[in-house]
Amino acid sequence: MLVNSKAIVLRTIKYSDSTLIVDAYTEQGGRRGFLVRIPKTRKASVKNVLFSPMAILNIEWNEHGTSKLTRIKAVQPANIYSDIPFSPAKMAITMFLAEFLSASLRAPMPDRNIFNFIFTSLQWLDNEKGNCANFHIVFLVHLSTYLGLEPNIENCSKTSYFDMENGCFTPFRPATPHAIEPHEARHLPLIMRLKFTTASRIPFTRAQRTRILQAITEYYSIHIPDFPTLKSPEILHELFS
Template sequence: MLRKTRGIVINYIKYRETSIIVRIFTRDLGLKTYLVNGVRSQKSKTKMAHFQPLTLLELVVYDKETANLNRISEAKLAWAFQRIPFDFYRSGISMFMGEILGKVVVDNYQNEVLFDYLFQLILRLDSPEFQPGLFILLFLIRTSRYLGFEPDDAREFYLQLPVEQTGSTLEDKISYLDQLLEQQETLLPSLPVSLKRTLIDDWILFYKIHIDGFGDIKSLAVLRTLVQ
């Protein structure tokens, strides 16, 4: 059965000489895996650029609930990126986001509210109004909200972490994180880069607690160098 839906590309792997297997988080069908034949061939009408992580697509797909691998009838860009592929900072963030989403969005998982939030967030990452300072932390915090494990406050957050933390640095992080959780980021004072990096590390650990098999984030080392 043919279905129309929007999609966010999560990742792909090469398959045989000219094909790929791509995972796409769709708005109406959840996370689906598709075989795209011949896309790596020079003669292909569909471009490989359509299947890079976080690409926003308008899709017509064949959908069979019992199939592990489906096919795409038509794929066109819902938005042509103007900045993400050409900006080292934005492309580094997109790589990190794609890796996180590849771990938290599972096969057939459907969440239209999460999809709409991510779609708009990716558009913001590509927009001239993009503000890098808190983007990464807010992505981790708000995605946890849509996945159902956002903490009520910063003290609860740190109580859940397996590593005991004490001292003035902890109090600084709690104060800062509480304002982020309360969506008061416009009132925040500047925070040392070292503390921002530590907060990101803390949130990665928090995700590991709540997502089975979360594992390590390969792009984290690159991301930490981008934090300002």
């Protein structure tokens, strides 16, 4: 069966001198692995640059249902970014998101709500002309809802702890090392309500932004088995200091 779908590139691996393995999240097929031949001629329409992290493509392939890696029949850009490739800050954000999504999107079945959320978020980032230092925080907070991991922020008070394992507030210190102290936990409802359009109004310091990202990453690592240690957050820390 021939499938034509939008796809968001998560990562690429060099398979040979002329072939890439492309790990992508597709609208029609969910998380997929593709084999892509990269011709070495100058006139070739398929080039490495097409498969940059978080690039949005139209991909066509034959669905056989047995192979883990599928050969791409045709590929072309579905959306050409106007600003992300020329902004070091936005490039760092997309690299981080690609790594984070590679670690967190585990379900093989397609989910159009997740795909559309990622797609529209990337479009917003590309078009945004103001401060985007908090974009990745808002993205990860909202992603938790689509993955069924949204924290329960009821019963929050100035003296409540946030139990990261159970995803809820508690008046007593949880019997687990994965808990957020009250002086930090009380800010969680505000963070959960942030939107892309309003996030820049919250002037987080470098230390606050770093701590928030650490807590969010820890939360995901608790609820997603074998969640790896990410390499890209340090770049964000340096850029948005």
